[in-house]
Amino acid sequence: MSSAQGNETLKQPTRRTWIKWLGTTPLAMLVGCSGKPSAAFSGELLQPDLSVGHRIRDGWKLPQPTGAPSKHAVVIVGGGIAGLSAAWELQRQGIQDVVILEMESTAGGTSRSGKWEASQFPWAAHYVPVPMSFNRDLLELFQEMNIVTDVSADGQVTVAEEHLCREPEERVFHQGRWLEGLYPASIQEIHSTDRQQLEQFQLQMNQWAQRRDEQGRRAFAIPMQLGTDSDPEVIQLDQISMAQWMTDQGYDSEALRWLVDYGCRDDYGLTLEQTSAWAGVFYFASRLSGQANSIAEMESQPVMTWPQGNGKIVQHLSQRFAKQIRTEHAVTKITKQPNGQSMRVTAYDKARDRMVELIADDVVFAAPQFLASRLIDQWQQAGRDATTFQYGGWVVANLLLKARPSESKEDGLAALMAWDNVICHSDSLGYVNASHQSGADHGPTVITWYHPLLKDDPKLSRQTLLQMTWDDWAAIVLADLSRAHPEIETLIQRMDIMRWGHAMIQPRVGFMFGKQRQQAAESLGRIHFAHSDLSGIALMEEAFARGVAAARKCGAS
Amino acid sequence: MINRAPNYLLYLNVLVIATCGLIYELLAGTLASYLLGDSVTQFSLVIGVYLSALGIGSWLSRYVDTGVARTFIEIEIAIALVGGLSAPILFIAFAQIAWFRILLFGMVLLIGILVGLELPLLMRILKENLDFRELVARVLTFDYIGALMASLLFPILLVPHLGLVRTSLLFGLLNAAVGIWGTSLLRPLLSQRSVTGLRTRGFIVVGILVVGFIKADSLTSLSEEVILQKPIVFTQHSPFQRIVVTKDKENFQLYLNGNLQFNSRDEYRYHEALVHPAISSRDQVHDVLVLGGGDGLAVREVLRYPSVKTVTLVDLDPAMTSLAEKFPPLKELNQDSLNDERVTVINQDAFVWATEQQKTFDVAIIDFPDPSSYSVGKLYTTRFFQMLQKVLNDDAVITVQCTSPLVAPQSYWCILNTLSASGFLVQPYQTSVPTFGVWGFAYARYTGTDVSDTRPWQSRRALPDGLRYLDQSTMQTLFQMPADIAPVDVKINRLNDQVLVRYYEQEWGS
Structure with missing residues (x-):
C-alpha cells in the first residue's frame, strides 16, 4: 500500500472514537439507535508524496551531487502508466538501457493499488474498457498479460471471462431503492420522456460513433489521437459545454442529464457545465463500436476490471521493469548537456539523502505539464505555456468492511452489491467493490469511494482538499454511504483516505483543441513528452498511447 | 364488595385463564414434536410434565397466606410474560443452544406451576362470595370449557393463521389483560400501592409482548406463514439466506429465501435422480464433490456406494450444513450423512472455493439453488464450469440440477448450452417430483484430453x-x-452477461 512515507509534516493519521461521532454527525446517531454497538474504526489520511517539490518551492537548498553521473540510453521521468508504457515500448524496440525515476515509494501514479487481507484495492483508476481492434499496441500489452486471448482477423477481440466485469456491473440508488444499471428513472414505460430522450441520446451517440472524417478516422477513438483532428463539426463541440450542447439538442430529461453529468464527473472530475461538449460526447461515443443497427444491439465496450483496479497493469509492468525503476527519486532538474547531444537529469534520492545525476540520449518526460516548467531548463525559453492545463482534485477512500451491508428484497436483482454502486444526486460517485471480480458475494470486502472536487477553480478545490482532516472526510464518506446503507458505520473496520491534489487533467471548454495542448505533445529537443494530460482526458489508454508514442521518438534524433 | 362485579365477568376470567393455560401446553407440545420429532413421545412428556406442574402449583398455593388477590394478579402477569414469550424463546433457542430439552421442559414446568397456582387462589378469593358447592361447580365448568375452546381454536384457527410464535404472544397479551383487569375487579382487596405497582408491571409486560408481536416478523413473517400455508417450525436468518422449515402432517419442507428446496415426502426422487446417473456411469468412483446441497440429502445418496472414499461438500452457509447435522428431522432424513467420516464439509462460496482448490474428483454433483440472483447465477457460467474442470479428473462426470425444463425452458437449455460451451459433453435428463413437477438435470462428461470420446450416458455398475x-x-x-x-x-450464460438470471426471472417471475 502506498502511504506518504518520508512526509511526516503532511501525513496526518488521526484516530477518533465512536463517542466523538455522536457529537459531530447526526446520521451517526440514527445508526446508533439501531441497537448494535459500533466498533470505533480508524484510518490514515494519505496523499501523493510531493514533499521534495514543495521543499524546493519553499527554498530548500539541495545537496551537491556526488560521484560521476551514470549514462543511459533513455531516462524516463515518472513511473505512472505513461512512463511504464514508454519502458514497455522501448523494450519492444530492443532498447534495454532504460531507467525510470519515480518520486514516490511505489510506481503506478493514479493506477496504484493497495492490499488488505480482505482484498487488493485500487487507489484511483480501476477499469479499462476492452480496446477496439485498432488500438493494436494496447491489445498487445493485454495479450502479453493473458487478458486478451484473441484478436481475430475481422477485429473481434476476445477477453478471458474472468477479466470482464461480472454482473451485476452497476446499480444506482434512487429514491430509496437500488435500481439495476445507471439510469435513475423507470424505463418500463415506453412513452416516458426519460426513456424517449435516453433512446434519442443513444441513437445520436451511435451516429457519432459511426462518423468518419475524410481520412476515414473515427470522430471519437480511444486513444484520441487516432480520432479526427480535422472534422469541423467535431472540433466545434469543444467550444461549448456539455450542458449547453444537451440544451441545444433538447435534452431536458432530469434522469438523462444526471446520467451524463455523472459520466463527466466520473471520467473527468467535471460537472456537465464545466465539461467540454467534445469530452462529453467522447465519453459515450468512443466506447461504441458504431456497428449496432438498433438500440437493443447498442452496447458500450465491455469493461475489464481487477480487484486492484489498474494496479493490475502496474504490477505487471513494474515487475518486468523492477531493475529499471528507481523509486523515491524526485527529479529536480533536466538540462541539455553542453555538447547538445545528450541530456542531464538530476534527481534527489530520498532514501539515501543524496543527489544523483544521469546522462541520457533521450528523456521521456512522463509527468504532468505543470512540473515541466519547473524541472525543464529550456521549457520556458521555448515559449511554452501550460496555463490552460488544469488538474482536478479527488478524494478516494478505501473502506474495509467486515461484512456486506444488508439489502432489501424489494430491490429484486439489484439487491446485491454490484461492482459499481452509484448514489444518485450525491456529490460522490459512489463506490466500487474491490472483491467483486474474485466472485465473492458475502463476507468482508474493501469498497473504494470516489469523490471529485468540483469547484470552478481547481486551486480552490485543492485548498479545500488540504484543509480538511481525516475526521472531516470520514464524516462525509459516512454520511454519503449511510444514505444507501444506514448501518454502514457498524461494518467499517478501517478507512484510509487519499487526497489527490492533481488527480487528472480536466477537459474544460476549449482545452481539447486549444493551442497549448497541441504544442505540449511536441518534443523539446531530446525530451519527449508522455502523459495522459497531453490527450486532455485522463484515461489509462491515453497514458499508455502517449508513453508508447514518446518511446518511439527516442533514438530518432 | 367484590360481589358488585357481575358474576359472568369472573367466569369469563376463569375461561380466559383456562384457555391460555392449555394453549401454552399445546404450544410446547407442538413445538417439541416439530423440532424434536416423534410427536407421541413429545406430547406425552409435555402433558405429563405440565399436569404434574399444575399439581405442584396447586400444592404451593397453600403457602400463600396474605395478599391472595395481589399474588393472584402477580401470577397472572408472570404467566403472561413466561407463557407469552415461551414459543419465541423456544424458537430462537433451538438454533442456538445444545440444552434445548432442559429449557423446554423447564419452561413447561414453570408455566404449569404458575397456572396451577391460579385456580386455587381465585377460588379462595371467590369463596367469600359464593357457596362452596356452587363455586367449585362453576369454576371447574368454565375451566373445562376454556380447555375445550383452546383445543378447538389451536389447530383450526391459531396455528394456520397466526403461527406458533404469534399465538403464544397473543395469549400472553390476553393473560396480561386479565391481570390488569383483575386490578379493577379485585380493587377492594388491594391497597392503592399494590394496584399502582401491579398495573405498572402489567403494562410493562404488555409492552414487551407487543414489541415481541411486532418483532415476530423477523422470526416468522405473517405473510411467510400465509404464503407457505404450513406451520413454520424453524427459521434462521443467516448472513447468506433465510432458512425456513415448515411441517405438515408427517412431512417437512425446507425453504431458502422463500424457495422450496425439498419436501421430505418426495425428495428421494429428486436426489436419487441427481446422484445415481452420475456415479453409476463410472467404473470406479473414489472422490466425489458435492456443490450446494447443504441439506446432506445428495451426500446421503453418494454414501450408498462403498467404493466412495471421500465426499467433499461445499456449501456457502454454515447455518444450513449445521442444520443438516443437528436438526433432528433433517438429520434423520439425510441419515446423518454429514457426520460420516468420509465427508468433509467446507463452508465457502463455491466460486471462490474453485479458484483455490487443488484436489481433483471423479464425480461432481451440482445442487445449487435455482439462478434467481446474480450471486447464484455466477455458478452456472462458462467461467465457473471451466474452473470446475480444473478440479475434475479426466473422464469425470457431473450432474447438475437445472430447474424445471417445463416451466423454464430457456433457463434449462441455457444451463445445458453453457455446459457445452464450457467443454463438457452434455446430455439432458429429467424426472418428475410431485412437489416440484417435472424437473430437469444435466449429465455432463469432462473428457479431458480425449475429445474423440463421445459415448452417451450408460450405466456401468449396479445400483x-x-x-x-x-x-x-x-x-x-x-x-x-x-x-x-x-x-x-x-444464449450462453457468461460471468459478464448473465442471461440465465434474466431468463429465470422472466420464466419464474410473476
Missing part, C-alpha cells in the same frame, strides 16, 4: 441398495426427453 425410486430400467427412461421439453434457442 446400491436402499433406493426407493430408481432401478436400472427407470434410470434409462430419465434420459428420454418428452416432446414438450425440446431444446430452445438461447
Whole structure:
C-alpha cells in the first residue's frame, strides 16, 4: 500500500472514537439507535508524496551531487502508466538501457493499488474498457498479460471471462431503492420522456460513433489521437459545454442529464457545465463500436476490471521493469548537456539523502505539464505555456468492511452489491467493490469511494482538499454511504483516505483543441513528452498511447 | 364488595385463564414434536410434565397466606410474560443452544406451576362470595370449557393463521389483560400501592409482548406463514439466506429465501435422480464433490456406494450444513450423512472455493439453488464450469440440477448450452417430483484430453441398495426427453452477461 512515507509534516493519521461521532454527525446517531454497538474504526489520511517539490518551492537548498553521473540510453521521468508504457515500448524496440525515476515509494501514479487481507484495492483508476481492434499496441500489452486471448482477423477481440466485469456491473440508488444499471428513472414505460430522450441520446451517440472524417478516422477513438483532428463539426463541440450542447439538442430529461453529468464527473472530475461538449460526447461515443443497427444491439465496450483496479497493469509492468525503476527519486532538474547531444537529469534520492545525476540520449518526460516548467531548463525559453492545463482534485477512500451491508428484497436483482454502486444526486460517485471480480458475494470486502472536487477553480478545490482532516472526510464518506446503507458505520473496520491534489487533467471548454495542448505533445529537443494530460482526458489508454508514442521518438534524433 | 362485579365477568376470567393455560401446553407440545420429532413421545412428556406442574402449583398455593388477590394478579402477569414469550424463546433457542430439552421442559414446568397456582387462589378469593358447592361447580365448568375452546381454536384457527410464535404472544397479551383487569375487579382487596405497582408491571409486560408481536416478523413473517400455508417450525436468518422449515402432517419442507428446496415426502426422487446417473456411469468412483446441497440429502445418496472414499461438500452457509447435522428431522432424513467420516464439509462460496482448490474428483454433483440472483447465477457460467474442470479428473462426470425444463425452458437449455460451451459433453435428463413437477438435470462428461470420446450416458455398475425410486430400467427412461421439453434457442450464460438470471426471472417471475 502506498502511504506518504518520508512526509511526516503532511501525513496526518488521526484516530477518533465512536463517542466523538455522536457529537459531530447526526446520521451517526440514527445508526446508533439501531441497537448494535459500533466498533470505533480508524484510518490514515494519505496523499501523493510531493514533499521534495514543495521543499524546493519553499527554498530548500539541495545537496551537491556526488560521484560521476551514470549514462543511459533513455531516462524516463515518472513511473505512472505513461512512463511504464514508454519502458514497455522501448523494450519492444530492443532498447534495454532504460531507467525510470519515480518520486514516490511505489510506481503506478493514479493506477496504484493497495492490499488488505480482505482484498487488493485500487487507489484511483480501476477499469479499462476492452480496446477496439485498432488500438493494436494496447491489445498487445493485454495479450502479453493473458487478458486478451484473441484478436481475430475481422477485429473481434476476445477477453478471458474472468477479466470482464461480472454482473451485476452497476446499480444506482434512487429514491430509496437500488435500481439495476445507471439510469435513475423507470424505463418500463415506453412513452416516458426519460426513456424517449435516453433512446434519442443513444441513437445520436451511435451516429457519432459511426462518423468518419475524410481520412476515414473515427470522430471519437480511444486513444484520441487516432480520432479526427480535422472534422469541423467535431472540433466545434469543444467550444461549448456539455450542458449547453444537451440544451441545444433538447435534452431536458432530469434522469438523462444526471446520467451524463455523472459520466463527466466520473471520467473527468467535471460537472456537465464545466465539461467540454467534445469530452462529453467522447465519453459515450468512443466506447461504441458504431456497428449496432438498433438500440437493443447498442452496447458500450465491455469493461475489464481487477480487484486492484489498474494496479493490475502496474504490477505487471513494474515487475518486468523492477531493475529499471528507481523509486523515491524526485527529479529536480533536466538540462541539455553542453555538447547538445545528450541530456542531464538530476534527481534527489530520498532514501539515501543524496543527489544523483544521469546522462541520457533521450528523456521521456512522463509527468504532468505543470512540473515541466519547473524541472525543464529550456521549457520556458521555448515559449511554452501550460496555463490552460488544469488538474482536478479527488478524494478516494478505501473502506474495509467486515461484512456486506444488508439489502432489501424489494430491490429484486439489484439487491446485491454490484461492482459499481452509484448514489444518485450525491456529490460522490459512489463506490466500487474491490472483491467483486474474485466472485465473492458475502463476507468482508474493501469498497473504494470516489469523490471529485468540483469547484470552478481547481486551486480552490485543492485548498479545500488540504484543509480538511481525516475526521472531516470520514464524516462525509459516512454520511454519503449511510444514505444507501444506514448501518454502514457498524461494518467499517478501517478507512484510509487519499487526497489527490492533481488527480487528472480536466477537459474544460476549449482545452481539447486549444493551442497549448497541441504544442505540449511536441518534443523539446531530446525530451519527449508522455502523459495522459497531453490527450486532455485522463484515461489509462491515453497514458499508455502517449508513453508508447514518446518511446518511439527516442533514438530518432 | 367484590360481589358488585357481575358474576359472568369472573367466569369469563376463569375461561380466559383456562384457555391460555392449555394453549401454552399445546404450544410446547407442538413445538417439541416439530423440532424434536416423534410427536407421541413429545406430547406425552409435555402433558405429563405440565399436569404434574399444575399439581405442584396447586400444592404451593397453600403457602400463600396474605395478599391472595395481589399474588393472584402477580401470577397472572408472570404467566403472561413466561407463557407469552415461551414459543419465541423456544424458537430462537433451538438454533442456538445444545440444552434445548432442559429449557423446554423447564419452561413447561414453570408455566404449569404458575397456572396451577391460579385456580386455587381465585377460588379462595371467590369463596367469600359464593357457596362452596356452587363455586367449585362453576369454576371447574368454565375451566373445562376454556380447555375445550383452546383445543378447538389451536389447530383450526391459531396455528394456520397466526403461527406458533404469534399465538403464544397473543395469549400472553390476553393473560396480561386479565391481570390488569383483575386490578379493577379485585380493587377492594388491594391497597392503592399494590394496584399502582401491579398495573405498572402489567403494562410493562404488555409492552414487551407487543414489541415481541411486532418483532415476530423477523422470526416468522405473517405473510411467510400465509404464503407457505404450513406451520413454520424453524427459521434462521443467516448472513447468506433465510432458512425456513415448515411441517405438515408427517412431512417437512425446507425453504431458502422463500424457495422450496425439498419436501421430505418426495425428495428421494429428486436426489436419487441427481446422484445415481452420475456415479453409476463410472467404473470406479473414489472422490466425489458435492456443490450446494447443504441439506446432506445428495451426500446421503453418494454414501450408498462403498467404493466412495471421500465426499467433499461445499456449501456457502454454515447455518444450513449445521442444520443438516443437528436438526433432528433433517438429520434423520439425510441419515446423518454429514457426520460420516468420509465427508468433509467446507463452508465457502463455491466460486471462490474453485479458484483455490487443488484436489481433483471423479464425480461432481451440482445442487445449487435455482439462478434467481446474480450471486447464484455466477455458478452456472462458462467461467465457473471451466474452473470446475480444473478440479475434475479426466473422464469425470457431473450432474447438475437445472430447474424445471417445463416451466423454464430457456433457463434449462441455457444451463445445458453453457455446459457445452464450457467443454463438457452434455446430455439432458429429467424426472418428475410431485412437489416440484417435472424437473430437469444435466449429465455432463469432462473428457479431458480425449475429445474423440463421445459415448452417451450408460450405466456401468449396479445400483446400491436402499433406493426407493430408481432401478436400472427407470434410470434409462430419465434420459428420454418428452416432446414438450425440446431444446430452445438461447444464449450462453457468461460471468459478464448473465442471461440465465434474466431468463429465470422472466420464466419464474410473476
